[in-house]
Amino acid sequence: MITETIPEIVNEKLKQARVIGAFTGAGISAESNVPTFRGDEGLWTKFKPEELANFNAFMKNPELVWEWYSARKKIIHEAQPNPGHLALAELEELVDEVIIVTQNIDNLHRRAGSSRVHELHGNIERNYCIKCGETYTDDAILSGTLPPKCRKCDGLVRPDVVWFGEYLPQDEFTAGEEAAERSDVFFSLGTSAIVYPAASIPQIAKRAGAFLIEINPETTPLSDIADVTILGKTGTILPEIVKSLRSIKKEGTNN
Numbered sequence: 001m002i003t004e005t006i007p008e009i010v011n012e013k014l015k016q017a018r019v020i021g022a023f024t025g026a027g028i029s030a031e032s033n034v035p036t037f038r039g040d041e042g043l044w045t046k047f048k049p050e051e052l053a054n055f056n057a058f059m060k061n062p063e064l065v066w067e068w069y070s071a072r073k074k075i076i077h078e079a080q081p082n083p084g085h086l087a088l089a090e091l092e093e094l095v096d097e098v099i100i101v102t103q104n105i106d107n108l109h110r111r112a113g114s115s116r117v118h119e120l121h122g123n124i125e126r127n128y129c130i131k132c133g134e135t136y137t138d139d140a141i142l143s144g145t146l147p148p149k150c151r152k153c154d155g156l157v158r159p160d161v162v163w164f165g166e167y168l169p170q171d172e173f174t175a176g177e178e179a180a181e182r183s184d185v186f187f188s189l190g191t192s193a194i195v196y197p198a199a200s201i202p203q204i205a206k207r208a209g210a211f212l213i214e215i216n217p218e219t220t221p222l223s224d225i226a227d228v229t230i231l232g233k234t235g236t237i238l239p240e241i242v243k244s245l246r247s248i249k250k251e252g253t254n255n
Ligand code: OAD
Pocket: 024, 025, 026, 027, 028, 030, 031, 036, 037, 038, 039, 042, 053, 103, 104, 121, 162, 163, 164, 189, 190, 191, 192, 193, 194, 195, 215, 216, 217, 218, 220, 232, 233, 234, 235
C-alpha cells in the first residue's frame, strides 16, 4: 500500500510489536540540514565519489579528501537531531526493544538518545591510523595540519567511514541482519535503498516475517515489497506514529 497518511494497520502492528527495527539513510538527517547523497541537492551530484570516497583517491590526494571530510565533519558537528531521530529514541519507552541499523555516519541517532545503534558505514566522528590502527578523536587531529599523521608511527590518519569498494564492518552487519530477523515491525526510513549490501537488510526483515513500513517522500525499489509506504518526511510522520502509539498504550493500561 502506498499512502500519504498513516493507515490504521500501522498502529495495530506497532501495538502488538515487541521488537522494532529501523533501517535509516541520509533522508532521516535531511531535516537536520545534513545533505543527502542522491537527488537534486545530493552530494554525489556535486562531488564525484570516485575522487573522494575511496582508498586510492585518499592515497593519491590525502589533502583533498581531508579537506572534504573536515568540511563534512563541521556540518555534522553543528547539526542537531531532528524530530525523526527523537521519535525513534522515544519509541524505546513504548516497546521492549528498538534496534536501529543505520547507513548514516553522522552519529545523530545516538545524540538523539537511541541506545542500540548499529552503524553499517562507520562514524565520521572517529578516525584511525591506516598503518597501526591507533584511533583519534576529531579534537586530537583537526586542530593540526591536514592530512593528519599518527603520533605513534607517522602513518596517515583517515576517517572511520566505509569507502566505495571497502567491506562493511562485519560485526555491525551481522548485528543488522539479526535485528532484521528478530523484528516484528521493521521501518525503512529516508533511504533510496539501492546501495548494497546495506539495502539487503530491510529485505531480510520482510522475508523473516516482519511488517515492513517505509517512510520517504518518494517511492524506492523497496516500495514493491513494503507492506506500507508512507509518502512523507520522517521528521513529520515518525512523531505522529509515536504519539498515536503512546496514546494507544495509555488507553490499554487504563482499561
Ligand atoms: P540517498 O541520498 O541515496 O537517499 C536519500 C533518500 O532520502 C531519498 O530516497 C530521498 O527521497 C529521501 N529523503 C529526503 N528527504 C527526506 C525526509 N525529510 N524524510 C525522509 N526521507 C527523505 O541516501 P542513502 O540511501 O542513505 O554510502 O544512501 C546510501 C549510501 O549511499 C550512503 O550510506 C552512502 C552513499 O554512497 C557510503 O558512503 C558507503
